[in-house]
Amino acid sequence: xxxxxxxxxxxxxxxxxxxxxxxxxxxxxxxxxxxxxxxxxxxxxxxxxxxxxxxxxxxxxxxxxxxxxxxxxxxxxxxxxxxxxxxxxxxxxxxxxxxxxxxxxxxxxxxxxxxxxxxxxxxxxxxxxxxxxxxxxxxxxxxxxxxxxxxxxxxxxxxxxxxxxxxxxxxxxxxxxxxxxxxxxxxxxxxxxxxxxxxxxxxxxxxxxxxxxxxxxxxxxxxxxxxxxxxxxxxxxxxxxxxxxxxxxxxxxxxxxxxxxxxxxxxxxxxxxxxxxxxxxxxxxxxxxxxxxxxxxxxxxxxxxxxxxxxxxxxxxxxxxxxxxxxxxxxxxxxxxxxxxxxxxxxxxxxxxxxxxxxxxxxxxxxxxxxxxxxxxxxxxxxxxxxxxxxxxxxxxxxxxxxxxxxxxxxxxxxxxxxxxxxxxxxxxxxxxxxxxxxxxxxxxxxxxxxxxxxxxxxxxxxxxxxxxxxxxxxxx
Amino acid sequence: xxxxxxxxxxxxxxxxxxxxxxxxxxxxxxxxxxxxxxxxxxxxxxxxxxxxxxxxxxxxxxxxxxxxxxxxxxxxxxxxxxxxxxxxxxxxxxxxxxxxxxxxxxxxxxxxxxxxxxxxxxxxxxxxxxxxxxxxxxxxxxxxxxxxxxxxxxxxxxxxxxxxxxxxxxxxxxxxxxxxxxxxxxxxxxxxxxxxxxxxxxxxxxxxxxxxxxxxxxxxxxxxxxxxxxxxxxxxxxxxxxxxxxxxxxxxxxxxxxxxxxxxxxxxxxxxxxxxxxxxxxxxxxxxxxxxxxxxxxxxxxxxxxxxxxxxxxxxxxxxxxxxxxxxxxxxxxxxxxxxxxxxxxxxxxxxxxxxxxxxxxxxxxxxx
Numbered sequence: 117x118x119x120x121x122x123x124x125x126x127x128x129x130x131x132x133x134x135x136x137x138x139x140x141x142x143x144x145x146x147x148x149x150x151x152x153x154x155x156x157x158x159x160x161x162x163x164x165x166x167x168x169x170x171x172x173x174x175x176x177x178x179x180x181x182x183x184x185x186x187x188x189x190x191x192x193x194x195x196x197x198x199x200x201x202x203x204x205x206x207x208x209x210x211x212x213x214x215x216x217x218x219x220x221x222x223x224x225x226x227x228x229x230x231x232x233x234x235x236x237x238x239x240x241x242x243x244x245x246x247x248x249x250x251x252x253x254x255x256x257x258x259x260x261x262x263x264x265x266x267x268x269x270x271x272x273x274x275x276x277x278x279x280x281x282x283x284x285x286x287x288x289x290x291x292x293x294x295x296x297x298x299x300x301x302x303x304x305x306x307x308x309x310x311x312x313x314x315x316x317x318x319x320x321x322x323x324x325x326x327x328x329x330x331x332x333x334x335x336x337x338x339x340x341x342x343x344x345x346x347x348x349x350x351x352x353x354x355x356x357x358x359x360x361x362x363x364x365x366x367x368x369x370x371x372x373x374x375x376x377x378x379x380x381x382x383x384x385x386x387x388x389x390x391x392x393x394x395x396x397x398x399x400x401x402x403x404x405x406x407x408x409x410x411x412x413x414x415x416x417x418x419x420x421x422x423x424x425x426x427x428x429x430x431x432x433x434x435x436x437x438x439x440x441x442x443x444x445x446x447x448x449x450x451x452x453x454x455x456x457x458x459x460x461x462x463x464x465x466x467x468x469x470x471x472x473x474x475x476x477x478x479x480x481x482x483x484x485x486x487x488x489x490x491x492x493x494x495x496x497x498x499x500x501x502x503x504x505x506x507x508x509x510x511x512x513x514x515x516x517x518x519x520x521x522x523x524x525x526x527x528x529x530x531x532x533x534x535x536x537x538x539x540x541x542x543x544x545x546x547x548x549x550x551x552x553x554x555x556x557x558x559x560x561x562x563x564x565x566x567x568x569x570x571x572x573x574x575x576x577x578x579x580x581x582x583x584x585x586x587x588x589x590x591x592x593x
Numbered sequence: 594x595x596x597x598x599x600x601x602x603x604x605x606x607x608x609x610x611x612x613x614x615x616x617x618x619x620x621x622x623x624x625x626x627x628x629x630x631x632x633x634x635x636x637x638x639x640x641x642x643x644x645x646x647x648x649x650x651x652x653x654x655x656x657x658x659x660x661x662x663x664x665x666x667x668x669x670x671x672x673x674x675x676x677x678x679x680x681x682x683x684x685x686x687x688x689x690x691x692x693x694x695x696x697x698x699x700x701x702x703x704x705x706x707x708x709x710x711x712x713x714x715x716x717x718x719x720x721x722x723x724x725x726x727x728x729x730x731x732x733x734x735x736x737x738x739x740x741x742x743x744x745x746x747x748x749x750x751x752x753x754x755x756x757x758x759x760x761x762x763x764x765x766x767x768x769x770x771x772x773x774x775x776x777x778x779x780x781x782x783x784x785x786x787x788x789x790x791x792x793x794x795x796x797x798x799x800x801x802x803x804x805x806x807x808x809x810x811x812x813x814x815x816x817x818x819x820x821x822x823x824x825x826x827x828x829x830x831x832x833x834x835x836x837x838x839x840x841x842x843x844x845x846x847x848x849x850x851x852x853x854x855x856x857x858x859x860x861x862x863x864x865x866x867x868x869x870x871x872x873x874x875x876x877x878x879x880x881x882x883x884x885x886x887x888x889x890x891x892x893x894x895x896x897x898x899x900x901x902x903x904x905x906x907x908x909x910x911x912x913x914x915x916x917x918x919x920x921x922x923x924x925x926x927x928x929x930x931x932x933x934x935x936x937x938x939x940x941x942x943x944x945x946x947x948x949x950x951x952x953x954x955x956x957x958x959x960x961x962x
Binding site: 335338345353363364368369370394396398400401562 | 697700716731
C-alpha cells in the first residue's frame with residue numbers, strides 16, 4: 117500500500133489547523149505552525165454575512181461564548197438593532213419576533229475522525245502526528261489491555277476473582293488519551309479506564325494483585341477488583357459512585373492552577389454519568405473557576421441496560437458543553453489517532469488558557485457492564501458482534517501502523533503470545549500470594565490511628581488466639 | 594466580672610459571664626470577652642494567614658462577608674482565589690473542595706446550615722471520609738466542613754435538624770461541636786490543621802454569645818486536642834453530658850440542682866467523634882448516675898451511643914438507669930410554643946437529674962425557676 121505523504125513522520129510533527137474544521141470553506145483562520153503547538157487563536161468571523169456564520173455553527177465548536185448578534189441573524193428576520201439590553205455577560209439584542217430555539221439543531225454535531233474504518237488516513241485530515249515509537253506503544257498497550265480484560269474476565273468466570281470490569285471496545289479511548297497526556301497530568305478516572313494506568317507503567321502483576329486483593333496489592337486489599345489507584349502514577353483511586361469524580365477533578369485542577377503547574381486534570385465518565393448532578397456542577401464550576409480540566413465522556417451507548425435514548429434527549433453530551441460555556445468536541449472514540457489529537461489539543465488549551473474542555477468520544481461498550489451483568493438480556497447479540505468485529509479500534513490502528521511499515525505480523529503474534537503468557541503468569545502468582553494482614557483492617561481510617569481502633573485490633577487478635585478454630589489458618593495475622 | 598446578666602426571652606442568645614469552674618483556673622482580670630462569631634473569624638483568619646494552602650469556599654462567604662458574618666473581612670484580606678463565592682450547588686462545591694483536598698489544598702467548606710449538607714452528603718461520606726482508607730493511605734483529605742447545626746429560632750423543619758449522630762457514626766470522619774469561644778477557636782484551628790476530614794458543627798444561636806477568653810486562647814498558636822471532652826463543672830452526684838448549645842442549658846440546670854443539694858458534673862463533649870469515652874466513664878464511676886442531653890432526634894442519637902458505651906465499660910458502677918434528654922421525635926414545628934416544647938429545656942434536664950437521684954419529680958410539665 118502506497119504511503120501517503122502526510123504519514124511520513126519519524127518525529128512529532130504537529131499539523132495545525134486543527135481549528136479549521138476543513139472542507140466547509142469556512143471563513144475561519146487556522147494557525148498552522150508545523151512542529152509547535154501554540155494557543156489556538158479564535159476563528160475570524162464574517163460579520164457582513166451573518167447567515168454564513170450561523171450555518172457554520174453546527175460545524176465549529178471552538179468559538180468563544182460571547183453573544184454575537186451575527187449568530188442570530190439568520191434565525192431571526194427582524195432584529196431591533198437600535199435597542200440592546202446591556203445585560204451582565206454582554207449586550208443582548210431585542211427582537212419583536214417570538215421564536216423559540218429548537219430543542220435540537222438541524223444537523224447533529226459531526227464527529228472528528230482521522231482514520232477510516234479500514235485504518236486508512238482520511239484525506240485532508242488534521243491530526244497531531246506521532247512517532248513510530250509512540251504509535252507502537254499505543255498499539256501494544258491497546259492489545260495488552262484487550263488481552264488483560266479477556267483473561268481477567270475469564271478468571272472471574274472461573275471463580276478465581278469475585279468481580280471484574282472490562283473496557284472491551286474502548287481501548288483507543290483508554291490508551292490514546294493517556295498517550296496525549298504527561299505523567300504530571302492528574303487522572304481522575306471512573307472505572308473503565310485501566311488503560312490509562314497501564315500506559316503510565318502500572319504492571320500486569322500490580323493489576324492482578326489488586327484484583328486478587330493479596331498482600332502485594334498496593335491498595336492493601338481495601339477495594340473491589342478493578343478499583344485501582346496509584347499515587348505515583350498520578351491516577352486517583354477509583355470510586356464506585358458515579359460522576360463523583362467530576363467535581364473532584366475540578367478541585368484538583370484548581371489546585372494545579374494555584375500551583376502554576378504545567379499540567380491539567382483529566383477525568384473520564386460515561387453517557388450515564390452525564391445525567392448525574394455532579395456533571396452539571398462540575399462543568400458549570402470549571403467554567404466559572406477557569407480550571408484547567410479535560411472532561412472525557414465515553415459515550416458508549418449503554419448505562420448498564422439503559423440505552424442513551426432513555427438517558428437524555430440532547431444530541432449526546434457534546435452539545436451540553438456550550439450551555440456551560442465549555443469548549444467541546446465530538447470525536448470518534450474508536451479512532452486512536454483522532455483521540456490522541458483531540459486530547460493533545462485539549463490539553464494545550466486547558467493549560468495555556470485555563471479553561472475546561474469537554475471531549476465526547478463516541479464508542480460502544482462491547483463487553484457487559486461488569487461481570488455481574490449479562491447484556492444479551494437487553495440488547496441483540498448481532499449489535500454487539502457488529503461493533504466487536506467491524507469497529508474494533510485495535511485492528512483499525514493495527515492496519516494503520518502496518519501500512520506505515522511500523523508493524524508486522526511477526527511482531528503481532530509475538531506480542532500477543534508474550535502478553536498472554538505474562539498475564540496468565542501474573543494471575544497464577546497473584547493467586548498464590550497470601551492475603552493482606554489483619555492490621556490492614558484498621559489502618560488508614562485516619563492519619564493517626566485512634567485509640568478505639570487500637571483496642572479493637574487487640575480484642576480481635578485475642579479472639580483469634582482464643583478461638584483459632586473459628587478463624588481460617590490461611591489468613592495471615 | 595462575676596455579674597450575671599440574664600435575658601429570659603425565648604430564643605435570644607444569653608449574655609452572661611461563665612460561673613467559676615475550677616478547671617478554668619479562676620479568673621484573670623485581664624481576660625477579655627469574645628463572641629463565638631469573633632472567635633471563629635479570628636481562627637479562620639489566623640490559619641489562612643499561617644498556611645497559604647488553606648482556602649474557604651461556600652455560598653455568600655466572600656462579598657456578603659458570610660451568611661452569618663463568620664468570614665467577615667476575609668475576602669478583602671486574602672482575595673478571591675482563597676475566598677470563593679460558589680454557585681448554589683452543595684454537591685458541586687463539596688465535591689470540588691474534596692478534589693482540591695485530594696491534591697494538596699486545605700479547603701474549608703461552609704454550609705449555610707448543615708441541613709443543606711445533605712445535598713452534598715455523598716461527597717462528605719463516600720469521597721471525603723472513606724478515601725484515605727480506600728486508597729490505602731495514598732490520598733489524604735485535609736478538609737473541614739463547617740456551618741451552623743441544630744435548631745435556631747423559628748426556622749422550621751428543614752433548617753433545624755442536628756446532624757451530630759449522622760456524621761459521628763461514620764468512620765473516617767472527625768466530628769466536633771464547640772460551645773464557648775475558647776472551644777470555637779481551639780477546635781476550629783485543630784480541625785483546619787488536622788489531616789483528616791472534620792465536620793465542625795457550630796450553632797447559630799451561639800454565634801452572638803460572649804465568653805471570657807484568656808491570653809493563651811487568644812494566641813495564634815492556640816489549639817485544643819481533638820477527642821478530649823471538658824469538665825465544665827465538677828460534681829459528685831450525677832454526670833450530665835452535653836454538647837453545643839445544650840452545655841449552656843446543662844450548666845443552668847446544675848445551678849438549680851445545686852440549690853437542692855444535688856451536685857451535678859457537667860461534661861462538655863467538644864468532640865462527638867472520637868468520643869471521649871474515658872472521661873465520661875471516669876465521671877460516671879465517680880457519680881454513678883448519667884443523664885445525656887442533646888438537641889437532636891432521640892433514635893440512634895449521641896445519647897444512645899454514650900449510654901451503650903457506659904454500659905459496656907462501667908455497668909457495675911451505675912446506680913440508676915441512664916436517661917437521655919433529646920429533641921422530640923418530630924420534624925421541627927415553627928410556632929414558638931410548639932418549637933419550645935419540641936426542644937429540651939432546662940427543666941427537662943433538672944427533672945431527669947432528679948429522677949436519676951431518686952428524688953420525686955413534680956407532675957407539672959412546665960415549671961419556671
